[in-house]
Amino acid sequence: MSPISRRTLVLGGLATAGVGALPAAAQTSVITATAAVPYPFQLGIASGEPDANSVVLWTRLAPSPLNADGHGGMATTDVPVDWQVSTTDTFSTLVASGTVTASYAAAHSVHVVAGGLNPDSDYFYRFRAQGYVSPVGRTRTTPAIGTNGRDLLMSFTSCAHYEEGYYTVYRRMAEDNPGLILHVGDYIYEYGGTSGRPRLYAGTTECVTLADYRRRYAQHKSDPDLQAAHAVAPWIVVPDDHEVENNYAGMVRADSTPSLTTAQWTARRTAAYQAYYENMPLRPAQTYNGNSIPLYRRLRWGSLAVFHMLDTRQYRDDQACGDGWKVCSDADLASRSLPGNTQETWLLDGFNQHLATWDIVGQQVFFARRFNSTGASMDSWDGYRASRARIQQGWVDRSVRNPVVLTGDVHRAWASDLKADYSNASSATIGSELVSSSVTSGGDGDGSTTIPDVGTNPWLKFYNNRRGYVRTTITPTQLHADFRAVAKVSEHGAAATTVKSFVIEDGRPGLQAV
Structure with missing residues (x-):
């Protein structure tokens, strides 16, 4: 993928930029700017969900992102938005373009499926509305089915509590020029504001209404480091719990603050799913539908990799024994499922298709067994042990060649071998798990690399308590993973370093340190 330039990140991004910033060849459907209309692209742009011939382009118009009504300073009228795709960031020749309506009902968010593109190719895109040009983004299509295409640089992370620090991790991810970014949950946090943090939320109450969630996304997406990461590559996203409420399980609340009736909780979950769709570069197939949103899905990267993206919140059974860390026999019940029975069957069916060299499971909570003196986390797969075993x-049983699980949630970096029988440490290694640390959640951390409780969990191969991400290079012969970390998020701009690297070799389960 060609390096992203400063021009790419800022072209059209100044609030004073009007249609005159467009190259002459691209000045079609010109909208006249007026001084009374402020710059609407304060939340940046994004792309996602690539396939061999198309990609989703996203933006949301919001000249005043933090307005309490959640509409970002937009009027109640719908707005036409032009979009353009080109092979160059000058847009001298367009390969796709059109106009879409940004509606008030959808918080003036835009989801364009830009089609007719070539496989395994780089593109640039931008929007124009109300006389202004958006920043320019770079995106990429996947290789055609049956081909591996170029080696894939894919980075993933999770857990971006706005108040707990600066989004330097996103900036460092962007600087790597990845071909793909995965976010495996907690893109926002629903909590109310807390004083004394490096940054403060707009408003002090916990998110409950649609306006609350829209405003929260707007505050996150106003961050220039997050905008840079969205502008550099397509994203694949799945939520965890904080996009709705901490540790919720299906329709069961885990948090009594604020106090809600059943009807209010249902309305809250509905609002959260709507806001998630509005603010993510998702395809129409993932459109929310009342109190649910269809988020588990498969994305194929040619014959190199298939990404099985799980939803581990919406369909799970309630956490066993009241949640928390504990010893709990109910966690072994065969009737309990973390993804839900339907999603389990869907995942196993996907394994049976043998679609690619690498079967990558993008999901949220710790997968390998991890016990300590107080037991295990009932919110993780340890609370659903029969489900994990299945x-x-x-x-x-399906002879999956290279299963790799990608995880977030725990605000620490971990790497694990996955065992056929966790009661027998010498049993076969049958897969690998890579756990990303957080963007900010947990604060700076202490940098420790001493693996907790490794004596009782010898399959745990790495631990680090810094904020960061995992950078992977995926080829037909190996998956190389670099655990990247920054020393501080309480201050802006720390450098990223590689703390540890592993290789997973094709056909050889388990992590090899490099």
């Missing part, structure tokens, strides 16, 4: 045995 999935692991499922990929063994």
